[in-house]
Amino acid sequence: MSVSVKCENLTKCFGSLTALDQVNLTFESGRIIGLLGPNGSGKTTLIKVANGLLVPTEGKIELNGLEPGTESKGFVSYLPDADYLPEWMTVASLLEMFQDFYQDFDIVKAKEMLVSLKLTEDRKLKALSKGNKEKVQLILAMSRKAKIYFLDEPIGGVDPAARDFILNTIIKNYSEDATVVLSTHLIADIERVLDEAVFINQGKVLFHRSVDEIREAEGKSVDALFREVFRC
Numbered sequence: 001m002s003v004s005v006k007c008e009n010l011t012k013c014f015g016s017l018t019a020l021d022q023v024n025l026t027f028e029s030g031r032i033i034g035l036l037g038p039n040g041s042g043k044t045t046l047i048k049v050a051n052g053l054l055v056p057t058e059g060k061i062e063l064n065g066l067e068p069g070t071e072s073k074g075f076v077s078y079l080p081d082a083d084y085l086p087e088w089m090t091v092a093s094l095l096e097m098f099q100d101f102y103q104d105f106d107i108v109k110a111k112e113m114l115v116s117l118k119l120t121e122d123r124k125l126k127a128l129s130k131g132n133k134e135k136v137q138l139i140l141a142m143s144r145k146a147k148i149y150f151l152d153e154p155i156g157g158v159d160p161a162a163r164d165f166i167l168n169t170i171i172k173n174y175s176e177d178a179t180v181v182l183s184t185h186l187i188a189d190i191e192r193v194l195d196e197a198v199f200i201n202q203g204k205v206l207f208h209r210s211v212d213e214i215r216e217a218e219g220k221s222v223d224a225l226f227r228e229v230f231r232c
Protein backbone atom coordinates (compact mmCIF):
# COMPACT_ATOMS: atom_id res chain seq x y z
CA MET A 1 0.00 0.00 0.00
CA SER A 2 1.15 3.52 -0.70
CA VAL A 3 -0.10 6.96 0.27
CA SER A 4 -2.54 8.21 -2.35
CA VAL A 5 -4.19 11.20 -0.67
CA LYS A 6 -2.44 13.45 1.80
CA CYS A 7 -3.83 16.63 3.36
CA GLU A 8 -1.44 18.81 5.31
CA ASN A 9 -2.92 21.60 7.40
CA LEU A 10 -5.52 21.96 4.68
CA THR A 11 -7.62 25.04 5.32
CA LYS A 12 -10.32 26.64 3.21
CA CYS A 13 -12.04 29.88 4.18
CA PHE A 14 -14.98 31.55 2.51
CA GLY A 15 -14.68 35.10 3.86
CA SER A 16 -14.94 34.79 7.62
CA LEU A 17 -16.22 31.20 7.47
CA THR A 18 -13.65 28.45 7.88
CA ALA A 19 -15.03 25.47 5.95
CA LEU A 20 -11.88 23.35 6.41
CA ASP A 21 -9.71 23.97 9.41
CA GLN A 22 -6.15 22.60 9.50
CA VAL A 23 -7.14 19.19 8.13
CA ASN A 24 -4.42 16.53 8.28
CA LEU A 25 -5.35 13.21 6.69
CA THR A 26 -3.55 10.37 4.94
CA PHE A 27 -5.37 7.78 2.82
CA GLU A 28 -3.63 4.71 1.46
CA SER A 29 -4.29 2.93 -1.79
CA GLY A 30 -6.68 -0.01 -1.77
CA ARG A 31 -9.00 1.53 0.80
CA ILE A 32 -12.59 2.79 0.69
CA ILE A 33 -12.95 5.78 2.98
CA GLY A 34 -16.19 7.42 4.11
CA LEU A 35 -16.17 11.16 4.77
CA LEU A 36 -18.94 11.50 7.33
CA GLY A 37 -20.27 14.64 8.96
CA PRO A 38 -23.41 16.69 9.47
CA ASN A 39 -24.65 19.26 6.94
CA GLY A 40 -22.14 22.02 6.34
CA SER A 41 -19.23 20.17 7.97
CA GLY A 42 -16.90 20.56 4.97
CA LYS A 43 -17.17 17.25 3.08
CA THR A 44 -17.97 18.75 -0.33
CA THR A 45 -15.41 21.51 0.21
CA LEU A 46 -12.69 18.91 0.80
CA ILE A 47 -13.69 16.96 -2.31
CA LYS A 48 -13.79 20.15 -4.40
CA VAL A 49 -10.33 21.18 -3.21
CA ALA A 50 -9.07 17.69 -4.11
CA ASN A 51 -10.43 18.16 -7.62
CA GLY A 52 -9.02 21.63 -8.15
CA LEU A 53 -12.39 23.41 -8.10
CA LEU A 54 -11.39 25.31 -4.99
CA VAL A 55 -7.93 26.50 -4.00
CA PRO A 56 -6.77 26.00 -0.40
CA THR A 57 -6.46 29.12 1.72
CA GLU A 58 -3.62 27.42 3.62
CA GLY A 59 -1.95 24.04 3.57
CA LYS A 60 -2.18 21.56 0.72
CA ILE A 61 -3.58 18.33 -0.61
CA GLU A 62 -1.58 15.85 -2.66
CA LEU A 63 -2.88 13.06 -4.87
CA ASN A 64 -0.20 10.47 -5.52
CA GLY A 65 2.29 13.18 -4.62
CA LEU A 66 0.81 15.81 -6.96
CA GLU A 67 -1.25 18.86 -6.14
CA PRO A 68 -4.60 18.91 -8.01
CA GLY A 69 -4.14 19.96 -11.63
CA THR A 70 -4.19 18.76 -15.20
CA GLU A 71 -1.99 15.77 -14.47
CA SER A 72 -4.02 14.55 -11.50
CA LYS A 73 -7.23 14.72 -13.58
CA GLY A 74 -5.78 11.88 -15.63
CA PHE A 75 -5.94 9.44 -12.71
CA VAL A 76 -8.63 10.93 -10.47
CA SER A 77 -12.29 10.19 -11.14
CA TYR A 78 -14.72 12.66 -9.61
CA LEU A 79 -18.44 12.38 -9.08
CA PRO A 80 -19.72 15.84 -8.03
CA ASP A 81 -22.69 16.27 -5.69
CA ALA A 82 -24.71 18.12 -8.31
CA ASP A 83 -25.61 17.57 -11.95
CA TYR A 84 -22.59 18.58 -13.99
CA LEU A 85 -23.11 17.05 -17.41
CA PRO A 86 -24.83 18.80 -20.35
CA GLU A 87 -28.53 17.99 -20.07
CA TRP A 88 -29.11 17.96 -23.83
CA MET A 89 -26.70 15.09 -24.40
CA THR A 90 -27.89 11.51 -24.78
CA VAL A 91 -26.39 8.77 -22.65
CA ALA A 92 -24.73 7.38 -25.81
CA SER A 93 -23.05 10.71 -26.58
CA LEU A 94 -21.87 10.99 -22.96
CA LEU A 95 -20.23 7.58 -23.28
CA GLU A 96 -18.42 8.83 -26.40
CA MET A 97 -17.42 12.05 -24.65
CA PHE A 98 -15.92 10.14 -21.72
CA GLN A 99 -14.11 7.83 -24.10
CA ASP A 100 -12.59 10.84 -25.87
CA PHE A 101 -11.68 12.63 -22.63
CA TYR A 102 -10.31 9.82 -20.52
CA GLN A 103 -7.83 7.20 -21.68
CA ASP A 104 -8.80 5.00 -18.72
CA PHE A 105 -12.53 4.96 -19.59
CA ASP A 106 -13.89 1.43 -20.14
CA ILE A 107 -16.91 1.85 -22.40
CA VAL A 108 -17.73 -1.86 -22.39
CA LYS A 109 -18.00 -1.86 -18.62
CA ALA A 110 -20.15 1.31 -18.71
CA LYS A 111 -22.54 -0.27 -21.20
CA GLU A 112 -22.83 -3.43 -19.08
CA MET A 113 -23.70 -1.36 -16.03
CA LEU A 114 -26.30 0.62 -17.97
CA VAL A 115 -27.98 -2.62 -19.03
CA SER A 116 -27.91 -3.97 -15.45
CA LEU A 117 -29.65 -0.83 -14.23
CA LYS A 118 -32.12 -0.94 -17.14
CA LEU A 119 -30.96 2.38 -18.54
CA THR A 120 -31.05 2.93 -22.29
CA GLU A 121 -28.47 4.91 -24.24
CA ASP A 122 -30.86 6.78 -26.51
CA ARG A 123 -32.36 9.10 -23.88
CA LYS A 124 -31.21 12.63 -23.21
CA LEU A 125 -30.09 13.38 -19.66
CA LYS A 126 -32.83 15.96 -19.26
CA ALA A 127 -35.44 13.27 -19.92
CA LEU A 128 -34.21 11.11 -17.05
CA SER A 129 -35.49 11.15 -13.49
CA LYS A 130 -33.18 12.55 -10.80
CA GLY A 131 -32.23 9.09 -9.55
CA ASN A 132 -31.57 7.71 -13.03
CA LYS A 133 -29.45 10.76 -13.88
CA GLU A 134 -27.41 10.04 -10.78
CA LYS A 135 -27.00 6.43 -11.81
CA VAL A 136 -25.68 7.49 -15.23
CA GLN A 137 -23.24 9.93 -13.62
CA LEU A 138 -22.01 7.27 -11.19
CA ILE A 139 -21.62 4.71 -13.97
CA LEU A 140 -19.50 7.17 -15.96
CA ALA A 141 -17.31 7.93 -12.92
CA MET A 142 -16.87 4.27 -11.95
CA SER A 143 -16.13 3.11 -15.49
CA ARG A 144 -12.80 4.86 -15.42
CA LYS A 145 -9.87 2.73 -14.26
CA ALA A 146 -8.75 5.56 -12.05
CA LYS A 147 -6.26 5.47 -9.21
CA ILE A 148 -8.38 7.67 -6.94
CA TYR A 149 -12.16 8.13 -6.93
CA PHE A 150 -13.90 11.00 -5.16
CA LEU A 151 -17.63 10.34 -4.96
CA ASP A 152 -19.74 13.09 -3.39
CA GLU A 153 -22.99 11.52 -2.14
CA PRO A 154 -23.01 8.73 -4.73
CA ILE A 155 -26.34 7.19 -3.73
CA GLY A 156 -28.19 10.22 -2.35
CA GLY A 157 -31.03 10.24 -4.86
CA VAL A 158 -31.08 6.57 -5.76
CA ASP A 159 -33.91 4.27 -4.68
CA PRO A 160 -33.10 1.69 -1.99
CA ALA A 161 -33.44 -1.23 -4.41
CA ALA A 162 -30.70 0.17 -6.65
CA ARG A 163 -28.39 1.17 -3.79
CA ASP A 164 -27.05 -2.32 -3.21
CA PHE A 165 -26.35 -2.75 -6.89
CA ILE A 166 -24.51 0.55 -6.96
CA LEU A 167 -22.47 -0.25 -3.86
CA ASN A 168 -21.55 -3.61 -5.30
CA THR A 169 -20.64 -1.80 -8.50
CA ILE A 170 -18.31 0.45 -6.56
CA ILE A 171 -16.63 -2.50 -4.85
CA LYS A 172 -16.42 -4.61 -8.00
CA ASN A 173 -15.17 -1.91 -10.29
CA TYR A 174 -12.35 -0.33 -8.49
CA SER A 175 -9.01 -2.04 -8.73
CA GLU A 176 -7.31 -3.17 -5.56
CA ASP A 177 -4.69 -0.48 -5.62
CA ALA A 178 -7.18 2.35 -6.11
CA THR A 179 -8.56 4.58 -3.37
CA VAL A 180 -12.21 5.52 -3.06
CA VAL A 181 -13.17 8.55 -0.97
CA LEU A 182 -16.91 9.06 -0.67
CA SER A 183 -19.12 11.39 1.30
CA THR A 184 -22.53 10.27 2.45
CA HIS A 185 -25.35 10.73 4.90
CA LEU A 186 -26.63 7.21 4.17
CA ILE A 187 -24.16 5.63 6.55
CA ALA A 188 -26.24 2.56 7.40
CA ASP A 189 -26.47 1.68 3.69
CA ILE A 190 -22.86 2.34 2.88
CA GLU A 191 -20.86 1.26 5.91
CA ARG A 192 -20.56 -2.36 4.82
CA VAL A 193 -18.32 -1.25 1.96
CA LEU A 194 -16.19 1.14 4.01
CA ASP A 195 -12.71 0.28 5.29
CA GLU A 196 -12.22 3.58 7.09
CA ALA A 197 -14.32 6.44 8.38
CA VAL A 198 -13.43 10.10 8.85
CA PHE A 199 -15.75 12.03 11.13
CA ILE A 200 -15.67 15.71 10.30
CA ASN A 201 -17.43 18.59 12.00
CA GLN A 202 -17.23 22.33 11.38
CA GLY A 203 -14.26 21.80 9.11
CA LYS A 204 -12.23 19.86 11.67
CA VAL A 205 -11.42 16.16 11.64
CA LEU A 206 -12.77 14.56 14.84
CA PHE A 207 -11.18 11.22 14.05
CA HIS A 208 -10.04 8.90 11.26
CA ARG A 209 -10.36 5.23 12.18
CA SER A 210 -10.80 1.86 10.55
CA VAL A 211 -14.40 0.68 10.50
CA ASP A 212 -13.45 -2.65 12.12
CA GLU A 213 -11.73 -0.84 14.92
CA ILE A 214 -14.78 1.37 15.51
CA ARG A 215 -17.02 -1.68 15.73
CA GLU A 216 -14.66 -3.53 18.07
CA ALA A 217 -13.73 -0.62 20.32
CA GLU A 218 -17.16 1.02 20.47
CA GLY A 219 -19.32 -2.10 20.18
CA LYS A 220 -21.58 -0.34 17.69
CA SER A 221 -21.98 0.37 14.03
CA VAL A 222 -20.53 3.48 12.40
CA ASP A 223 -24.11 4.68 11.86
CA ALA A 224 -24.91 4.31 15.58
CA LEU A 225 -21.69 6.09 16.53
CA PHE A 226 -22.47 8.91 14.10
CA ARG A 227 -25.92 9.39 15.61
CA GLU A 228 -24.40 9.47 19.08
CA VAL A 229 -21.59 11.91 18.25
CA PHE A 230 -23.77 14.29 16.24
CA ARG A 231 -27.04 14.05 18.19
CA CYS A 232 -28.95 17.34 17.80
Ligand SMILES: Nc1ncnc2c1ncn2[C@@H]1O[C@H](COP(=O)(O)OP(=O)(O)OP(=O)(O)O)[C@@H](O)[C@H]1O
Pocket residue numbers: 014017018019037038039040041042043044045046
Ligand atom coordinates in the same frame (compact mmCIF):
# COMPACT_ATOMS: atom_id res chain seq x y z
N1 LIG B 1 -18.84 28.79 -2.32
C1 LIG B 1 -19.08 28.99 -1.01
N2 LIG B 1 -19.18 30.23 -0.51
C2 LIG B 1 -19.40 30.45 0.81
N3 LIG B 1 -19.57 29.46 1.72
C3 LIG B 1 -19.50 28.20 1.27
C4 LIG B 1 -19.25 27.89 -0.12
N4 LIG B 1 -19.23 26.54 -0.27
C5 LIG B 1 -19.45 26.02 0.97
N5 LIG B 1 -19.61 27.00 1.87
C6 LIG B 1 -19.83 26.82 3.31
O1 LIG B 1 -18.80 25.97 3.80
C7 LIG B 1 -19.31 25.09 4.79
C8 LIG B 1 -19.04 23.66 4.38
O2 LIG B 1 -19.87 23.35 3.28
P1 LIG B 1 -19.83 21.94 2.53
O3 LIG B 1 -20.69 22.05 1.33
O4 LIG B 1 -18.42 21.55 2.34
O5 LIG B 1 -20.49 20.99 3.63
P2 LIG B 1 -20.95 19.47 3.52
O6 LIG B 1 -20.35 18.77 4.69
O7 LIG B 1 -20.66 18.93 2.17
O8 LIG B 1 -22.52 19.63 3.73
P3 LIG B 1 -23.78 18.75 3.23
O9 LIG B 1 -23.73 17.47 4.03
O10 LIG B 1 -24.96 19.59 3.62
O11 LIG B 1 -23.66 18.54 1.76
C9 LIG B 1 -20.80 25.44 4.95
O12 LIG B 1 -20.95 26.32 6.03
C10 LIG B 1 -21.13 26.12 3.63
O13 LIG B 1 -22.19 27.03 3.81
